Amino acid sequence: MRHVISILVENKVGVLARITSLISGRGFNIDSLAVGETENPAISRITIVVKGDDAILEQVRKQIGKVIDVIKVIDFTNEEFVERDLMLTKVNCPIGKRGEIIEIADIFRGKIIDVGQKDLIIEIAGTEDKLEAMLSLLRPYGIKELVRTGSIAIARGAK
Amino acid sequence: MRHVISILVENKVGVLARITSLISGRGFNIDSLAVGETENPAISRITIVVKGDDAILEQVRKQIGKVIDVIKVIDFTNEEFVERDLMLTKVNCPIGKRGEIIEIADIFRGKIIDVGQKDLIIEIAGTEDKLEAMLSLLRPYGIKELVRTGSIAIARGAK
Numbered sequence: 001m002r003h004v005i006s007i008l009v010e011n012k013v014g015v016l017a018r019i020t021s022l023i024s025g026r027g028f029n030i031d032s033l034a035v036g037e038t039e040n041p042a043i044s045r046i047t048i049v050v051k052g053d054d055a056i057l058e059q060v061r062k063q064i065g066k067v068i069d070v071i072k073v074i075d076f077t078n079e080e081f082v083e084r085d086l087m088l089t090k091v092n093c094p095i096g097k098r099g100e101i102i103e104i105a106d107i108f109r110g111k112i113i114d115v116g117q118k119d120l121i122i123e124i125a126g127t128e129d130k131l132e133a134m135l136s137l138l139r140p141y142g143i144k145e146l147v148r149t150g151s152i153a154i155a156r157g158a159k
Numbered sequence: 160m161r162h163v164i165s166i167l168v169e170n171k172v173g174v175l176a177r178i179t180s181l182i183s184g185r186g187f188n189i190d191s192l193a194v195g196e197t198e199n200p201a202i203s204r205i206t207i208v209v210k211g212d213d214a215i216l217e218q219v220r221k222q223i224g225k226v227i228d229v230i231k232v233i234d235f236t237n238e239e240f241v242e243r244d245l246m247l248t249k250v251n252c253p254i255g256k257r258g259e260i261i262e263i264a265d266i267f268r269g270k271i272i273d274v275g276q277k278d279l280i281i282e283i284a285g286t287e288d289k290l291e292a293m294l295s296l297l298r299p300y301g302i303k304e305l306v307r308t309g310s311i312a313i314a315r316g317a318k
Binding site: 013014031033036045047082089090113115145146148159 | 165171172173175179180184186189190191192194196204206243244247248249272273276277278280282305307308313315318
């Protein structure tokens with residue numbers, strides 16, 4: 001099963017290395033991982049997407065919780081949460097095709113952030129499904145480069 | 160100096176752990192790190208933002224290049240590139256303040272992706288400066304939660 005796990009850690013040298021070693025030591029491959037600052041510069045938040053056996057993952061989650069400098073581990077699996085991924089993609093684009101590609105970007109509310117002689121760069125944020133849907137329309141033009149942040153997640157507020 | 164480094168790797172168990180250990184082993188703290196898929200599911204791209212001594216960082220860059228499963232290491236420092244970060248933030252928001260907060264989100268082209276009784280969640284992508292600028296206007300309302308992906312980067316196309 002796919003799990004989105006959020007880990008609050010003290011922003012210290014080596015914490016990330018300990019956590020990634022723990023996960024790969026159990027044979028899990030990390031689908032995506034994002035580490036960024038929180039409101040408090042002394043604390044970072046790591047978001048990990050990982051697929052695998054639920055029981056073993058539960059053990060890994062507990063082990064992560066015991067790592068020094070780890071403040072909190074949240075598994076979003078059974079929570080109400082929103083999830084977003086960011087993608088920058090450089091698409092092959094002869095001048096005559098610009099209109100078509102800009103149209104596709106607009107439909108998905110992507111932004112054109114750079115235009116070159118033979119390509120353009122689109123920025124888009126959304127769920128993995130949305131990013132995949134846009135990509136499937138852009139593929140026929142030729143994807144020259146693609147970089148994604150991996151998912152980040154946040155719990156929904158009380159209704 | 161601040162460096163944005165992009166690393167193409169084979170999508171295998173343990174690669175990320177080896178790279179993060181290498182960097183923290185030299186005493187560098189990673190400001191942000193994002194790992195996501197590329198167009199080829201067998202290859203992932205790691206984007207790291209790190210600050211520190213240029214000469215030592217150059218050594219680390221070379222060591223990373225020697226790690227098995229690392230395909231390519233790019234330091235964007237002297238390149239023309241675009242850089243984007245994604246942030247989800249839950250802002251304290253009594254019903255009477257909704258209009259004001261939505262206005263701030265609109266100015267920065269942020270999107271409201273969830274509304275609760277006492278808070279709302281804003282999604283925004285942009286440069287670190289833009290994210291910081293929006294945050295400084297939202298802080299007086301109270302930031303309840305904040306998660307960022309860290310920067311990803313892509314080289315500009317030939318003009």
